[in-house]
Amino acid sequence: MITENFVKKIFSSRLVDTYVATAFFSTLIFFVFNANAYTPLEMIVGVIFVTIAFKGLCYVMISLVILFYNLDDKKESIEFEKVSSRIDSLLNELSLQSAQIRTKNVMKE
Numbered sequence: 001m002i003t004e005n006f007v008k009k010i011f012s013s014r015l016v017d018t019y020v021a022t023a024f025f026s027t028l029i030f031f032v033f034n035a036n037a038y039t040p041l042e043m044i045v046g047v048i049f050v051t052i053a054f055k056g057l058c059y060v061m062i063s064l065v066i067l068f069y070n071l072d073d074k075k076e077s078i079e080f081e082k083v084s085s086r087i088d089s090l091l092n093e094l095s096l097q098s099a100q101i102r103t104k105n106v107m108k109e
Helices: 001-010 015-033 039-070 070-108
Strands: none
Touching: 001 015, 001 039, 015 039
């Protein structure tokens, strides 16, 4: 759940697309400046290969970030929130019961 939210935030920030687009255009500029050394077919294949390679590298980097990120703190905070919400609901029930007992005592008097 925490990992899914993290990945969704990364993909919604369009960071991956920006990284891949930067690699695409930098490779394209490289081949334009070195047009004398490469044939058009080599340029097209090179741009496609580099773009695919950088997208794969980006996914590998995201998976490594997820792998090395310590989720223990997040798990503890989620468990703490669950426990604190349960304690709050129990306290609310206790205060409701004590109010009912007081009203019954007032009604008897």
